[in-house]
Amino acid sequence: xxxxxxxxxxxxxxxxxxxxxxxxxxxxxxxSSYEHTVYQRxxxxxxxxxxxxxxxxxxxxxxxxxxxxxxxxxxxxxNMAIKGLYFRTTNDIESARQxxxxxxxxxxxxxxxxxxxxxxxxxxxxxxxxxxxPREYSMGMTxxxxxxxxxxxxxxxxxxxxxxxxxxxxxxxxxxQEKIDERLESELVEKFKRLGFKETSILRxxxxxxxxxxPYETTVDISAYRNNGGFDITETxxxxxxxxxxxxFYMDNIGKNNYEIAEKLEKSNELEMAIxxxxxxxxxxxxxxxxxxxxxxxYKKIKQYQKIIPMLKIATEKARKFGDDAxxxxxxxxxxxxxxxxxxxxxxxxxxxxxxxxNEN
Numbered sequence: 340x341x342x343x344x345x346x347x348x349x350x351x352x353x354x355x356x357x358x359x360x361x362x363x364x365x366x367x368x369x370x371s372s373y374e375h376t377v378y379q380r381x382x383x384x385x386x387x388x389x390x391x392x393x394x395x396x397x398x399x400x401x402x403x404x405x406x407x408x409x410x411x412x413x414x415x416x417x418n419m420a421i422k423g424l425y426f427r428t429t430n431d432i433e434s435a436r437q438x439x440x441x442x443x444x445x446x447x448x449x450x451x452x453x454x455x456x457x458x459x460x461x462x463x464x465x466x467x468x469x470x471x472x473p474r475e476y477s478m479g480m481t482x483x484x485x486x487x488x489x490x491x492x493x494x495x496x497x498x499x500x501x502x503x504x505x506x507x508x509x510x511x512x513x514x515x516q517e518k519i520d521e522r523l524e525s526e527l528v529e530k531f532k533r534l535g536f537k538e539t540s541i542l543r544x545x546x547x548x549x550x551x552x553x554p555y556e557t558t559v560d561i562s563a564y565r566n567n568g569g570f571d572i573t574e575t576x577x578x579x580x581x582x583x584x585x586x587x588f589y590m591d592n593i594g595k596n597n598y599e600i601a602e603k604l605e606k607s608n609e610l611e612m613a614i615x616x617x618x619x620x621x622x623x624x625x626x627x628x629x630x631x632x633x634x635x636x637x638y639k640k641i642k643q644y645q646k647i648i649p650m651l652k653i654a655t656e657k658a659r660k661f662g663d664d665a666x667x668x669x670x671x672x673x674x675x676x677x678x679x680x681x682x683x684x685x686x687x688x689x690x691x692x693x694x695x696x697x698n699e700n
Contacts, residue, residue: 401478410479416510423470434467441586442494457481520565527563542592594625627658628666
C-alpha cells in the first residue's frame with residue numbers, strides 16, 4: 340500500500356514538474372513571439388520611416404529641380420536614365436533592346452499613375468512603353484509639357500544586359516533660339532546640297548562608329564538639329580530594296596579637314612592652294628576664325644593687302660550668326676590690329692610699298 344502511494348506521488352510529481360516545464364516553455368514562446376512581434380513592428384515602422392524620408396527627399400529634390408531654368412521654358416539639355424524597364428512587358432523590353440544611339444523617343448504624361456501624380460512615361464516611335472523619366476524630374480517635366488513645350492528626346496546610351504539600361508538626352512529651345520537655329524540648320528543642309536551629298540559624304544560620316552553607310556547606299560535626304568555647338572544629323576539612305584535612317588553628330592567636319600590640308604600646303608609652300616582651302620571655309624562658314632586669321636597672314640605674304648580687311652569683316656559677320664563670342668572676339672581683335680596699324684593702312688590704301696611692321700609668325 341505504501342509502495343503504491345509512493346508511486347502515485349512520484350507520478351504526480353513528475354506530472355507537476357512536466358507541466359511546469361511546459362508552462363515555462365509556453366511562456367518563453369509567448370515572450371519570444373511578443374518580442375518578434377515588437378521587432379517586426381519596429382522594423383516595419385523603421386522601413387516606413389525610411390520610405391517616408393526618401394519620398395520627402397525626392398519631393399524636395401523634385402521641387403528644387405522644377406525651379407531650374409530648363410523647366411521654365413528657357414531651353415537647354417538634360418541627360419537622364421530611363422527607369423522601370425524591368426517592370427514592362429516582354430514586347431516592350433524587346434523594343435528597348437532594338438534601340439540604338441540617336442533613336443528618337445517620346446514623353447507622355449501618365450495621368451493615371453497612382454504612385455506619382457507627375458509621372459512622365461517614355462515611348463518609342465512604335466508605341467512601346469519602355470519606362471519613365473526619373474521621379475525627381477517628373478514634376479518639372481510635367482510643368483514643361485503643360486507649357487505646351489515638347490522636348491526632343493534621343494537615346495544616348497544602351498547597355499547590353501538582358502534588360503538594358505537606357506539613357507537619353509532631353510532638349511528643347513526657346514522661341515528666339517529656335518528661329519536662329521532653324522536658319523542655321525537650313526543653311527547647313529543647303530550647304531551639303533551645294534557641295535554635293537556624295538562629295539561630302541566621307542567627311543560628314545567621319546565620326547560615325549556604328550551603322551556606317553554601305554557603298555551601295557545613296558543619300559536621298561538630310562535634316563539637321565542644332566545642338567551643343569554642332570548639329571544632330573538625320574540622314575536618309577536608300578539602297579535597291581531598303582530605305583533607312585542614320586543619325587550622327589556633325590561639327591565643322593568639312594572645315595576641319597580643309598584646315599588640316601591647308602596647314603600641310605603652307606608647310607610645303609603651296610600658298611595659293613592653302614589660301615583656297617581657307618577661303619572655302621569662310622564660304623561654307625566652318626572653322627571661320629582660325630581660317631580668317633591664317634588668310635590674313637597669307638594675304639600679306641603674297642602682298643594682297645587689299646583683301647585682308649574685307650575678308651576679316653565678312654568672316655566676323657558670318658561668325659556672328661553662330662553667336663560664338665570667343666570666335667567673334669578673335670576676329671575683332673585681328674581686324675582692329677590692322678585698322679590701328681598706320682603702316683598697314685598705307686599699304687592697304689596703295690600709297691606706299693613700305694614694309695609692314697608686325698609680330699606675326
